[in-house]
Amino acid sequence: MRLTCPLCGPRDRREFYYYGAADYLNRPAGGDPAEWDAYLHLRDNPAGQTRDLWYHETGCAQWLLVTRDTVTHSISDVALVAAGGASGGGIAAKVKPEGSA
C-alpha cells in the first residue's frame, strides 16, 4: 500500500501513522454533552468511501486527510489537513435524536 503525500510524493505505508476517522477534525465548539459524545464515540463503518487521518511520521510530519474505499481498497485522494482539507458535514449530523436507543 502506498499513499501519495501532497508534499513528498508517493510513499510506502510504513512511513505513515494511522490516527482514525476524519471526524476528529470536527471538534464541537460548544459544551453540549451529546455533541461531545458523538465526537468521541460515534463512528460510521461504511462499506465504500471513507475518510481518515494519517500522519506522515517519517516524512514531512504533516497530517493528511485520506479518502479511500473500504471495499476496493483504492485511495482516491490525499490532502493536507493544514491546507484546509477538513470537510463540512460536522459531527452534529451524528448526534442521536432524542429518545432513540
Added chain:
Amino acid sequence: MADLIAKSPLDGASITIGALTLAEFDAGRITSVAPLQGQEAALAKAFAPLGLAFPAPNRVSTGKDARLVWTSRGQAFLFGAAPAGLEAHAALTDQSDGWATLRLTGAGAAAALMRLVPLDLEAMAVEEAARAPLGHMQSILIRVEDGFEILVFRSMARTLWHEVETAMKSLAARAQI
C-alpha cells in the same frame, strides 16, 4: 566565557568498503528557517544576497557559500551561512549540534542506501532532497554529485553508521560471488 571544544557525533569517522566510502563531514552551521506568515516576499529578498531562494518541496537551493534544503511544509534548513538579517521574517532555530551528517559516495551509493530507504534513489537528481525513513529513523537525504548526504538526529549517529556499514558490506560481498 570558556572556549569549549566542539565534538562531532562520530569524531570524523570514515570507512571505505569496495567502491563506497562513508564519511562524516562538517555541514557547517545548520539553522531551521520557518517563514512567518505573510513574510515570504521579505524573506526572499533577505535570501537574495546569499544566492538562495526558499526551496519547493524535495528541492535544494544552492548559493555561493550556503545551501537551503526543504525539510517540511513551511520549513527549510540553512546549511553553512549564518542567518543574518532573517530574524524579522522567519522563526530561526540553531540545530548545528542536533544532527549527525554523513556522506556516502562512490558507484552503487544508491543501491546501498536503497537497502535501508524505501524510495527509488536511482531516480533522485542532484539538487533534490527527501525526508525519508532510514531503517526506523527519520532522516534527511540530499543527492549530491557523487552520492548522498545523510542526516539523522545526533543521538542516532552510531545506529546510522552501523546500518549503512552493514549495507555496504553486504553489497561488496555480493559483488564477489
